[in-house]
Amino acid sequence: MTAAALTAAQVEAAPMLEARDVSRTFRVSTGLLKPKRTLQAVEGVSLLVRPGEVVGLVGESGCGKTTLARMLLGLLPPTDGEIRVVGRPTAALPRRTIAQLVQPVFQDPYSSLNPRKSIGAIITLPLRVQGGSDSATWRAQVEEMMERVGLARSLYDNYPSQLSGGQRQRVAIARALINRPRLVICDEPTSALDVSVQSQILNLLQELRRDLGLTYLLISHNLAVVEHMATRVAVMYLGRIVEEADTDALFRAPKHPYTQALLASVLTPEPGLGVPDTQLGAAYPNPLDVPPGCRFHPRCAHVMDICRTVAPKPVASGEGFVECHLYGTP
Amino acid sequence: MSERILTVDNLRVDLPVPAGTLHAVQGVSFHVDRGETVCIVGESGCGKTLTALAVMDLLPARARRTAQRLELAGRDMLSIGERAMADIRGARAAMIFQEPMTSLNPAYTIGNQLEEALLRHSRVSRRQARARAVYLLERVGITAAASRFKQYPHQLSGGLRQRVMIAMALMCGPSLILADEPTTALDVTIQAQILHLLAELQREFATGLVLITHDLGVVARIATRVVVMYAGEVVETGTAAAIFSRPAHPYTRGLIACIPVPGRTRRGAALGTIPGMVPSLVGKSIGCHFASRCDYAIDACRSADVTLEAARDAGHLVRCIRHAELPALAPTRVAEAAP
Numbered sequence: 001m002t003a004a005a006l007t008a009a010q011v012e013a014a015p016m017l018e019a020r021d022v023s024r025t026f027r028v029s030t031g032l033l034k035p036k037r038t039l040q041a042v043e044g045v046s047l048l049v050r051p052g053e054v055v056g057l058v059g060e061s062g063c064g065k066t067t068l069a070r071m072l073l074g075l076l077p078p079t080d081g082e083i084r085v086v087g088r089p090t091a092a093l094p095r096r097t098i099a100q101l102v103q104p105v106f107q108d109p110y111s112s113l114n115p116r117k118s119i120g121a122i123i124t125l126p127l128r129v130q131g132g133s134d135s136a137t138w139r140a141q142v143e144e145m146m147e148r149v150g151l152a153r154s155l156y157d158n159y160p161s162q163l164s165g166g167q168r169q170r171v172a173i174a175r176a177l178i179n180r181p182r183l184v185i186c187d188e189p190t191s192a193l194d195v196s197v198q199s200q201i202l203n204l205l206q207e208l209r210r211d212l213g214l215t216y217l218l219i220s221h222n223l224a225v226v227e228h229m230a231t232r233v234a235v236m237y238l239g240r241i242v243e244e245a246d247t248d249a250l251f252r253a254p255k256h257p258y259t260q261a262l263l264a265s266v267l268t269p270e271p272g273l274g275v276p277d278t279q280l281g282a283a284y285p286n287p288l289d290v291p292p293g294c295r296f297h298p299r300c301a302h303v304m305d306i307c308r309t310v311a312p313k314p315v316a317s318g319e320g321f322v323e324c325h326l327y328g329t330p
Numbered sequence: 331m332s333e334r335i336l337t338v339d340n341l342r343v344d345l346p347v348p349a350g351t352l353h354a355v356q357g358v359s360f361h362v363d364r365g366e367t368v369c370i371v372g373e374s375g376c377g378k379t380l381t382a383l384a385v386m387d388l389l390p391a392r393a394r395r396t397a398q399r400l401e402l403a404g405r406d407m408l409s410i411g412e413r414a415m416a417d418i419r420g421a422r423a424a425m426i427f428q429e430p431m432t433s434l435n436p437a438y439t440i441g442n443q444l445e446e447a448l449l450r451h452s453r454v455s456r457r458q459a460r461a462r463a464v465y466l467l468e469r470v471g472i473t474a475a476a477s478r479f480k481q482y483p484h485q486l487s488g489g490l491r492q493r494v495m496i497a498m499a500l501m502c503g504p505s506l507i508l509a510d511e512p513t514t515a516l517d518v519t520i521q522a523q524i525l526h527l528l529a530e531l532q533r534e535f536a537t538g539l540v541l542i543t544h545d546l547g548v549v550a551r552i553a554t555r556v557v558v559m560y561a562g563e564v565v566e567t568g569t570a571a572a573i574f575s576r577p578a579h580p581y582t583r584g585l586i587a588c589i590p591v592p593g594r595t596r597r598g599a600a601l602g603t604i605p606g607m608v609p610s611l612v613g614k615s616i617g618c619h620f621a622s623r624c625d626y627a628i629d630a631c632r633s634a635d636v637t638l639e640a641a642r643d644a645g646h647l648v649r650c651i652r653h654a655e656l657p658a659l660a661p662t663r664v665a666e667a668a669p
Contacts, residue, residue: 060517164607194373194544199588199601206598221518224547228590228597251592265522267547268591271570275526275551278519 014087016183016215017049022081024067039288041067043239054216056230062287064239065219069187074098103176107188109168113160120156123174130179149174166197183215223266227251235259238285238295245320255322257300335505335538336362339399343380346392350613354380356562362538369549370542372559375608378542382508386425387415403505421451424499428511430491434483440494441479447501466497489520506538525552546589550574558582561619562611568646578641578648580624626652
């Protein structure tokens, strides 16, 4: 049986998306006449997304979130390891099949929509790529989807420049959903939006998830948004997932010192609490120069001798795991 | 009575646009005392950045600024000339912008730019300027400050660049710092560090701080007083405690209901929303600017301009004719996420 024709039963039973020990390196230039160096953007990451889950992926910029997302979308081959979509290795699946199952919504709706195409044409494109229907059916489908994401049908012939940021993000969501994918990878879907528009988009994503049975991988640096949306959270630091737990456990009792610092940095609107001291120091991690041992040790408030030389192994903890010497090496 | 650093009274900024005149800032008034942090909060396009630029006389050339009063540390800034203003800028009042990369000169070293800030304004030797720069770099948490001195802006991370900007703002010991979204481009961990640092230095040097942001979390944690702007106007102002525990304007209430708060909003529950869009500020308008999006708007809101009135707490002002009866009215949309 060809990979292109997965049956509904096969899709139902398998984990939606799985990364198995995935790594990705880039060769980067460090200057004229200097030799190229290897940047380890993602190193040995394993992540499982089950049907119906909302998995939050958090971490600072440069930690490899977006590289991981691009690999999960099939846009970038991993240098090592394997990505599976509904149980099939993506390396063996045609692009078009991956696109049918997994779709992205990107951060910036100003640059992710082609300014020279009408709204209708933008949302129709995935249908044309998949083929197999006529333009009248497409138009009906597109208009139905526009309505569903809260765009007036009358905007069909408008251009992105005529829309507000929130409306553009709705167009991006409609385009992602038009082929009824199973999984949507949202990479900072509301970071470029005002708070009043952010809440509308978050509400819409929740509604669509309920109505269409979607699974989300939500990448965000906004922990309040992740706490609100996600059922499970993975915390990335310098290319590795250092802690994974269900949302309640992670926010109630964060284990990894980095997760603790991240959560401490969330500024909730509670006057009088002041700005916390995160104890992280001013040293910013450099992915070109990953520290030996635990990669977090130069910024860690609880650093021990072992952390400087030995990389911690994941330790199971509840439903998830934590990668830190404080919790013992099995 | 504490020392008044900045007085802004009835500030207006008009911008000519093809369709007419855009009234970007419409009679904004606020003041900053020594040692105070005043946060100007609002969504994009509400006029908060133009307000700051108007105070610093850094508006684009086509913009027209008028005000009843604009005083910095007792000096009238409306009548002084270009040269005198250049002496004030940097020395008495410093500005920190959102993206430090665009406000640092890529062709000069960090040290050079820091020294320059002091040498431009005071009669000190380069050696003295360097000593102060190194001291301040250390104060803003940059280790090995002396070696950073020879580095260029592109060699630093975003967080370090913003620290350099803060050090630069402090070089001349200004009475007022205006920071426009200083942490918006940074990671949350770095944001917390930078704000922690700003608050600490502001206490230590007793400067007045005006912080412009759209992030209500930042406002709640750092502000002494809050100025909420909507469509070019101040719609509410008061202490941080009053604004967050007893928001009086429907817009402020709506904004607070929009944001998810870990441990407070129920996971997955619908967040509050503010329907509709910000009205166009081109041409003359009458009535409350928020009326078209407000759940409580009545005819009287649309027929006459609304002035700032005193709300319950001292110093708490609100631009809403129904603010007194609001708590008794059933909110239609904000129920779900309210504390």
